[in-house]
Amino acid sequence: MGAPTVTEVAKGVHFVEGDAVNWVVLADGDAVTLIDAGYPGDVDAVRQSLDLIGYRPDQIAAVLITHGHIDHIGSLPALLGGVPNHIPVYLSSTEVRHVHGEYREQATPLDVVRNVHRHGFFGWSMHVVRAGGTKHVTLPDAMPFPSGGLLGLPGRPVPVPTPGHTSGHTCYLVPDVGVIVTGDTLVTGHPTSRLEGPQLLLPLFHHDQQQTLEALDTLEALDAEILLPGHGPMYRGSLRDAAARAREQGFAGSH
Numbered sequence: 001m002g003a004p005t006v007t008e009v010a011k012g013v014h015f016v017e018g019d020a021v022n023w024v025v026l027a028d029g030d031a032v033t034l035i036d037a038g039y040p041g042d043v044d045a046v047r048q049s050l051d052l053i054g055y056r057p058d059q060i061a062a063v064l065i066t067h068g069h070i071d072h073i074g075s076l077p078a079l080l081g082g083v084p085n086h087i088p089v090y091l092s093s094t095e096v097r098h099v100h101g102e103y104r105e106q107a108t109p110l111d112v113v114r115n116v117h118r119h120g121f122f123g124w125s126m127h128v129v130r131a132g133g134t135k136h137v138t139l140p141d142a143m144p145f146p147s148g149g150l151l152g153l154p155g156r157p158v159p160v161p162t163p164g165h166t167s168g169h170t171c172y173l174v175p176d177v178g179v180i181v182t183g184d185t186l187v188t189g190h191p192t193s194r195l196e197g198p199q200l201l202l203p204l205f206h207h208d209q210q211q212t213l214e215a216l217d218t219l220e221a222l223d224a225e226i227l228l229p230g231h232g233p234m235y236r237g238s239l240r241d242a243a244a245r246a247r248e249q250g251f252a253g254s255h
């Protein structure tokens with residue numbers, strides 16, 4: 001796996017672009033909040049990104065997850081297993097059941113094979129295999145958000161429920177700096193897409209397409225001007241414009 005690209009997009013907000021998926025580090029004082037964590041094969045890249053920002057893995061105050069897909073949780077068993085202190089991993093209560101392995105909502109290898117003729121699929125699926133993306137990773141210790149909320153965490157992130165891509169998908173708003181971490185609800189690119197700019201992933205990647213579209217309504221009502229997606233580059237602009245562009249482009253141009 002290659003070296004990650006780290007960009008400080010607002011004070012203390014670091015956007016990390018791995019080979020095929022992004023994650024975010026919210027730094028404040030001597031601790032960080034990590035949002036999403038890449039594929040199993042990204043564990044060194046996650047460590048490297050923390051190092052570039054000036055932190056060690058044992059300084060992670062908590063890990064927040066947008067959704068339980070392998071490209072967003074894959075590195076966590078190795079990453080967190082390697083630190084002496086216990087680091088909590090939080091998700092929505094629905095998504096906790098997903099990462100506990102109680103059910104699965106992920107495109108299967110068969111779905112991918114059926115689409116291998118599509119633009120970018122072959123190269124992307126080879127990357128998934130190399131990055132450990134065919135493993136089934138569960139996070140038995142993951143917990144629902146604490147009842148007092150997350151404002152005590154570095155960056156003061158606020159969960160925004162956005163079911164659709166998965167049943168318990170959550171975006172994270174960082175109100176202090178107008179940043180929204182959109183996971184896979186709204187992306188700006190993907191190896192399997194020819195489109196640029198705000199867009200939706202292909203239908204096969206979403207558990208519920210209709211709900212994914214409705215989640216755009218939730219996002220566009222938020223006050224944020226920096227969009228950090230799970231896939232593709234950062235986008236600066238109003239969420240209303242980003243959502244409109246995504247609706248117009250459709251599911252990775254599949255219509």
Ligand SMILES: [Zn+2]
Pocket residue numbers: 021069071072184230231
């Ligand atoms: Zn993803």
